[in-house]
Amino acid sequence: MPGRNGPTGEELGYYLPRPSTMNDRTGYLHSTTRSLRLIVATGCLLWCAGCSLTGDWRTVSVAPPPADDMRVLSAISFASDGRYTATERRSAEQTTSTGRYNWNGLRLKLMPENDAPREYPCTRSMDGNLAVQYPASVIATLRASE
Numbered sequence: 001m002p003g004r005n006g007p008t009g010e011e012l013g014y015y016l017p018r019p020s021t022m023n024d025r026t027g028y029l030h031s032t033t034r035s036l037r038l039i040v041a042t043g044c045l046l047w048c049a050g051c052s053l054t055g056d057w058r059t060v061s062v063a064p065p066p067a068d069d070m071r072v073l074s075a076i077s078f079a080s081d082g083r084y085t086a087t088e089r090r091s092a093e094q095t096t097s098t099g100r101y102n103w104n105g106l107r108l109k110l111m112p113e114n115d116a117p118r119e120y121p122c123t124r125s126m127d128g129n130l131a132v133q134y135p136a137s138v139i140a141t142l143r144a145s146e
Helices: 030-048
Strands: 055-063 072-078 083-090 093-103 107-112 118-124 130-134 138-144
Touching: 072 138
Parallel strands: none
Antiparallel strands: 055 072, 055 138, 072 083, 083 093, 093 107, 107 118, 118 130, 130 138
16 A cells, blocks of 8 residues: 555565664665774774884975975985984075974974974875975975985
8 A cells, every 4th residue: 555645665666774774864874884984994004004204205306396485305304203304495595404293194293493393284105105295286205215
């Protein structure tokens, strides 16, 4: 017998999951959502396990070319104790700074001893390179020294 507003899904031959297995807000099955979250979390943990910046890095490319007044890393060394030493270029001028760093996998924060802290969007690619983004969409690619 049809429902009040027409035939029901069962009458039309549609399979409807039991309401107890459905997420009321999205309609996805709870077990599928949990499994997907577990897979993503495990993948992130395994990927980040080898994400240490410790070591010496050299800039291999900068694109597009930075403005003359922009300070760009040419080399940086990260220590396991959270300290760094960096060589930066601005036009023809080259400076060296030391201080502490913090990297969360997406942002690199440099806290020089004698200057204001600087923070950059920074990611590590699958080939091991480090991409540091400066203002005006200038991206420097750094490669670990061997």
